[in-house]
Amino acid sequence: MKYILRSSLILFALLYSQIQSAQEVTAVDSTGTVRNNDTLETDVKKDSIKPFKRFKAEGVSAVVGEYVILDSDIDKSYLELRTQGISIEGITRCQLLGKLMEDKLYAHHAKLDSIVVSDSEINYQIDQQIDYMVGELGSEEKVASYYRKNNIAELRQELFEVNKTIKLASNMQQSVVMNVEVTPEEVREFFYSIPEDERPIFGAEVELAQIVIEPETTEEAKKKVIDRLNEIRTDIVDNGASFATKAVLYSKDGTRSKGGLITGIKRNSPFAKEFKDQAFSLLEGEVSEPFETEFGYHILLLEKVRGQELDVRHIILFPEVSQKTINEAQAKIDSVRNSIVNGEIPFEDAAKEYSTDKETRNNGGQLVNPVSLDTKFDLNKMDPTLSAQIYNIKEGEMTKVLTDNDRTGKLLFKILTVTKRYEEHTADYVEDYEKIQELALKEKQLKAIEDWQDKKIKETYINVNEDYGDCDFSSNWLKQ
Numbered sequence: 001m002k003y004i005l006r007s008s009l010i011l012f013a014l015l016y017s018q019i020q021s022a023q024e025v026t027a028v029d030s031t032g033t034v035r036n037n038d039t040l041e042t043d044v045k046k047d048s049i050k051p052f053k054r055f056k057a058e059g060v061s062a063v064v065g066e067y068v069i070l071d072s073d074i075d076k077s078y079l080e081l082r083t084q085g086i087s088i089e090g091i092t093r094c095q096l097l098g099k100l101m102e103d104k105l106y107a108h109h110a111k112l113d114s115i116v117v118s119d120s121e122i123n124y125q126i127d128q129q130i131d132y133m134v135g136e137l138g139s140e141e142k143v144a145s146y147y148r149k150n151n152i153a154e155l156r157q158e159l160f161e162v163n164k165t166i167k168l169a170s171n172m173q174q175s176v177v178m179n180v181e182v183t184p185e186e187v188r189e190f191f192y193s194i195p196e197d198e199r200p201i202f203g204a205e206v207e208l209a210q211i212v213i214e215p216e217t218t219e220e221a222k223k224k225v226i227d228r229l230n231e232i233r234t235d236i237v238d239n240g241a242s243f244a245t246k247a248v249l250y251s252k253d254g255t256r257s258k259g260g261l262i263t264g265i266k267r268n269s270p271f272a273k274e275f276k277d278q279a280f281s282l283l284e285g286e287v288s289e290p291f292e293t294e295f296g297y298h299i300l301l302l303e304k305v306r307g308q309e310l311d312v313r314h315i316i317l318f319p320e321v322s323q324k325t326i327n328e329a330q331a332k333i334d335s336v337r338n339s340i341v342n343g344e345i346p347f348e349d350a351a352k353e354y355s356t357d358k359e360t361r362n363n364g365g366q367l368v369n370p371v372s373l374d375t376k377f378d379l380n381k382m383d384p385t386l387s388a389q390i391y392n393i394k395e396g397e398m399t400k401v402l403t404d405n406d407r408t409g410k411l412l413f414k415i416l417t418v419t420k421r422y423e424e425h426t427a428d429y430v431e432d433y434e435k436i437q438e439l440a441l442k443e444k445q446l447k448a449i450e451d452w453q454d455k456k457i458k459e460t461y462i463n464v465n466e467d468y469g470d471c472d473f474s475s476n477w478l479k480q
Helices: 002-015 037-046 071-083 093-112 119-137 140-146 152-177 184-192 219-237 243-250 254-258 273-281 323-341 347-354 384-390 433-459
Strands: 060-064 067-070 205-213 261-265 291-293 296-306 309-317 376-378 402-405 411-422 462-464
Touching: 060 071, 060 093, 067 071, 067 093, 071 093, 093 152, 093 433, 093 462, 119 140, 119 152, 119 254, 119 261, 140 152, 152 433, 184 433, 205 323, 205 347, 219 243, 219 296, 219 309, 243 254, 243 309, 254 261, 273 291, 273 296, 273 309, 323 347, 323 411, 384 411
Parallel strands: none
Antiparallel strands: 060 067, 060 462, 205 376, 205 411, 261 309, 291 296, 296 309, 402 411
């Protein structure tokens, strides 16, 4: 079983070092190493290291294709680990150099294979990273100082090179495995090749459904927000006020610190349809009328057109919810829960009739796991708040009325039920076929990656400093 877990972890580190979303920030170090605990732990298990002592103070550690790795890059990797609170005990320079060389090998061949990463994509990611770091440290000056840079522009330049290398490497890795598939026969052979006493243990899982009641937003509150946005727009359009300044003062989301700036919007970018429709209907320098999305009410300024991509600034406001409508929503969900408890209506039907959550109400409130995209949630891996709410709820039972907040921070009320509970158990070929299939696929993808890497190392110019000649790398970097 150890080899299965090792393989899965290594592949996870290789394939998913660049997970991103509109709300998430991928942290990277100044050497091109993704800040990811799993990757580092995998490297510790993967490499076998022989000790040595002599290093140059500032020399070239290795050259991989067009990329040069300096001794100082390895030093920076150690610094990043310390700042994350990760113990560096047992993590050697050989291991960090091996990881850096893997990144550069993939990035080098991504360029040879004409894999393109747009500058706007990287700049948007850097904006997210710097926003996150400013939120943690307080100002751009403190961020630059923390990373030992003279100013934020110097840090941005270094982050640009780092992020672009990592994104190229990630795209190259994905291209290696994107056509790898497993047949049912391969899944069967994979499972039955594992000794019975080494088969994986799958943790307890649940399937959940919910009913959500959101306090109603009155027409008066909506009109008040639209009127306020019109006032702001008039001051910008007629009086020459700065859109960026207005965004800093009044906008209610995270872009306010950048004057509402959002760069690199494409037709297929993950923004609300109404938002993209407005952005692509504007002329450069034009400010939109107020419009509504599921997130709130906006106005947009089209800052710049760059081919098929747009840079915009936006201001978003949310209508206020009165205490009266809050009380009405709470009374309504209490009534719905009582009707279910008394057997007057099934939970599924109540969700379809009363829930205000558009994503779940049509399927009876059934929740979908955003990670696995199926309906099962691992109790040991799910959101701690959600886990605490349903941990002791038996199959078919409901929680009490819970308070929560949506993505904009608006208060809402909900009840949850456990529609199905699966206890912890040893893997079963029939019951757990999808999970076993996933493990088999990861094993085959790992083999494809290892074969690709072995082949490309032979084809690529690689020079490792003799000071690292005693490293017993997991890959044949020394070409012995």
